[in-house]
Amino acid sequence: MFNHVLQPDTQAILLLCASFGQNRQIQPQPLTLSEYNSLTDWLRENQMRPADLLESTAKEQLEKITLNKLNPERLSALLERGMMLSLAVEKWTNQGLWVLGRSDINYPKRLKQRLRHSAPAILYGVGNIELLSLGGLAIIGSRDVDDEILGYTRRVAQNSAVQDMQVISGGARGVDQAAMLGVLDAGGTSVGVLADSLTKAAVNSKYRSSIQEGRLTLVSSYDPEAGFNTGNAMGRNKYIYALADYALVVSSSFGEGGTWAGAVEALSRLQDIPVFVRLEGVVSEGNQQLHNQGAKSFPAEPCNDSLRELLTKAASWIEPIQIKVETTTQETILDIHPQDIYQAILPFILNHLQQPKDAKSLAECLDVRPSQMQDWLNKAVSEGKVRKINRPVAYIVNKPATQLSLL
Missing domain, CATH: 1.10.150 (DNA polymerase; domain 1)
Structure with a gap:
């Protein structure tokens, strides 16, 4: 208290x-x-x-x-x-609320360590403070989703409860609320990071018994009586991810909305927190695009093995990258693991450099990012396999030192 x-x-x-x-x-x-x-x-x-x-x-x-x-x-x-x-x-x-300042001994270390100056100066809350230090699975998603997605969310949350994994979410209607109620109904614990109306949520009949039992903690970095504000909703997303060990985006729109913005921010700035997306059934464009940006595929149902072990294994798995290569007779898509990619793609780079070509043009030929192509060219130059030409800058095979091969 x-x-x-x-x-x-x-x-x-x-x-x-x-x-x-x-x-x-x-x-x-x-x-x-x-x-x-x-x-x-x-x-x-x-x-x-x-x-x-x-x-x-x-x-x-x-x-x-x-x-x-x-x-x-x-x-x-x-x-x-x-x-x-x-x-x-x-x-x-x-009202049964408590307050933590950023210098307080009970302030969540995860927020300070992961967010540093972005950690909120004040954290208002109700419920068991100790839950803020337990980590768990953040489950996030859109507000307006169908029954199939809500059912999937509840199943993941219930499975988390069975395997003693806490659920962290945002408390908004839709996926967030389904995740929190799902884990609580199955006897598990949850942390809700709210963007508004903490005092109202603290006495909500959906949550009150779980708060009293010490299985639910609701927190907010905004005034306990503050109403909904889009900026606040966007701002609290990073707190949800920072309190978790893993994150699952169940459903996201593409390029807009809080779910998308929070996931993109987590992928770019909170790289020690593996972000997963649901890729089963009908996959939203937002989920597919997040996967393209580095989010990992969430383990398929049913999760009969330990969910935590599956997530740990999936987080360490480096998914193959698709590279498009063209020869004079055909176009081929290669699935290559990142650690092997330079050696695998080098023959195709050399084949394209029989005549001088700049990095941007070569990147377009192989359908990769120009910055990635520049890294490969720099490595090939350092190995003596490619020669750099100036005015204008271009690259060509260093033929005396290289034997071409398209194995």
């Missing part, structure tokens, strides 16, 4: 960053995450902690700040909101 006595650091962070249910445009405006990060950098440089700003001498220290937007008057005004903080704490306590 909520600790009435907040840690001094957490008190300071709340005073600086919390809106206390007010419109964030009301003066003084609470610090954004970016602004708070700038302040923490200044605190470190001056060998201070957030709690030091609560001291009587803090005003003198703040006068030394010259950071853009962080003028001393604004910071002092925020730190003087003690009465608002007291009223908010009393209200949150009555």
Whole structure:
């Protein structure tokens, strides 16, 4: 349950960053995450902690700040909101909520280690704090899906519960809610990372008994009474992935929506978290495109073996890359494992370089990314198999050193 006595650091962070249910445009405006990060950098440089700003001498220290937007008057005004903080704490306590600042000992280490400065300054929550450290499978998907996808989501969640794997999701209707209720109905545990309305969700009949039993924790980085905001929904996606060991995108649209944006962000920035997509049955274009960008195929049903072992094995499996090669008589598609790809594709590169050709043209011939082709050409030049020509830059086979072969 909520600790009435907040840690001094957490008190300071709340005073600086919390809106206390007010419109964030009301003066003084609470610090954004970016602004708070700038302040923490200044605190470190001056060998201070957030709690030091609560001291009587803090005003003198703040006068030394010259950071853009962080003028001393604004910071002092925020730190003087003690009465608002007291009223908010009393209200949150009555609602069974707790609050963690980023410096709190109970703050999820996964968020700090994986997100660093992108980890939220404040985390509001209800339920068993210990669940935030257990990891598990993040299950994410679109809001508007059919019964077949919802059924699939529930089966995966129930299987997770049977195998003692927690489910992390976003609590939105559709896939997220089906995943959370599925694992809870099967006796498992879940963490819901909400973008809005934490206080309402905390008393929702769907969740209340699981919260009381210690099997469900709901958290949000936004004010507990904040309504839905598209930007907030997008912003919390990375928290869902960062709290998990693995992630499954059940259904995503292509190029738009929170599910797509969150998965693309995870693939590019959270590379230690394997992202899987459902590729069974009717596959959405978004799922197929995510697979093309590096997401892995989720193990097919039924998962009779250990789900965790299957995911670990699948995460380490490097899927073959398709390369299109053309000869004078035919076009061939090769499935090549990345670790073997250079040696496998080299004969085709050399065959195309009987006459000078630039990297971009060669990449188009073999249907690969220009940057990848440039890496291969650099390696071939270093090995003496290809010669670089200047003005204009092009490449040609170094014939005295190379015997062509199209094995």
